[in-house]
Amino acid sequence: MSTTKCHARVITVLVGCTALVLSVTAGAVAHSESRRDVAREVLPANDGWASYGTGTTGGADADAEHVYTVRTWDEFRAALAAGGSAPKIVKVKGTIDAVAQGCDAFAVPGYDFAAYLEKYAPETWGLDTDLSAEPDDSPEGLRRASAANQDKAIKVEVPSNTTVIGVGRNAGIKGASLQIKGVDNVIVRNLTLESPVDCFPQWDPTDGSKGNWNSEYDTAVVHGSTHVWMDHNTFTDGSHPDSAAPTYFGMLYQQHDGELDVVRGSDYVTASWNVFADHDKTILIGNSDGASATATDRGRLKVTFHHNLFRNLVERAPRVRFGQVDSYNNHFVADASYSYSFGIGKESQLVAEHNAFTLPDGISPAKILKKWNDAPVTAHGNVVNGSPVDLIAVHNAEIPAETLRSGAGWTPVLRTKVHPAQAVPGIVRHHAGAGRLR
Secondary structure, three states: OOHHHHHHHHHHHHHHHHHHHHHHHHHHHHOOOOOOOHHHOOOOOOOOHHHOOOOOOOOOOOOHHHEEEEOOHHHHHHHHHOOOOOOEEEEEOOEEEOOOOOHHHHOOOOOOHHHHHHHHOHHHHOOOOOOOOOOOOOHHHHHHHHHHHHHHHHEEEOOOOEEEEEOOOOOEEEOOEEEEEOOEEEEEEOOEEEOOOOOOOEEEOOOOOOOEEEOOOOOEEEEOOEEEEEEOOEEEOOOOOHHHOOEEOOEEOOOOOOOEEEEOOOEEEEEEOOEEEEEEEOEEEOOOOOHHHHHHHOOOOOEEEEOOEEEEEEEOOOEEOOOEEEEEOOEEEOOOOOOOOEEEOOOOEEEEEOOEEEOOOOOOHHHOEEEOOOOEEEEEOOEEOOEEOOHHHHHHHHOHHHOOEEOOOOOOOOOOOOOOHHHHHHHHHHHOOOOOOO
């Protein structure tokens, strides 16, 4: 019996109808050993925090039985679940849609958004009481049950020792939330990741002075995990931008959460050559200032960002708590909705060097840094609209009530080639994002 036939029989047991596709993949691997296989590439030495210690190899050592090519959401989930934490490579062909059936498929019987709006309108419900005590048969209870259905359907766990990679220039995943949770050694590359849309946002009357809509589902979340490399991906709101969202109760009906969050004691992460585009709350490093977060996050959350394009974002690129975060050679392109890029949070130690910022008329470089807590920051060699700018000095001069301290207290050494900031826009424009992996 040939190796390819044996492979096909094994995968039939594990993932059903994908056997034919997977057997073809195994054959292709067997005949292409002499060619470069980007799916087996590992993070280069010294390429950011994910190269620290054991480095990040993902599924590079996968045998033929653990190399999968998938074209549907069901195949993708099955491939990730197969084989436990044995090294595996999951190749995505075309665009996989996690919510092709639409939001109505998740709604429980009796859920009615019009009834929800009528019941909790501020003029009748008020702004003093949240909805947590509402019973299961109330509009809020039915919303919760519907949201639980979506949660089960669109989240997918990525195991240790895995590479997920798009094939060619047009591979992507829509509407899913990649959960890199409690694992080690994961690579995600060459995918257009369209942010999941929360079909059932919750109204919280007590959130702020006017109440607010809150949504779930990060596009990708690194939760309690180590050695993760996110490379040459495009994160976008795609066909569901916030600008097209309606307003209810006088507030934007927010249906997006973050594009990439690194939280809950995660460590050793590198995000390189990605595009983060057209989003509001983009990236969190550490998700809380509280005592439990302090216990899990202090001394962790080491993340590197380099050669990424951050385009038309409102805020959090990233917002940092605790971590030693190195951001170099990134290009930030703002529009009129811009709030800030770097959020300086509790016990953060951000180093932001040799980055380029393109700001429209009327937006001051003083907004690039945002002080949430007192923490030191290093910001050297950055340019704004082509000219050198001391980001800390201009911030402190224009926003003296939020004075920042200079000097993060550490010097990054895990860097590949560092380009002059003036050259960064052209380099990033030509090489960052999905479909540009060479």
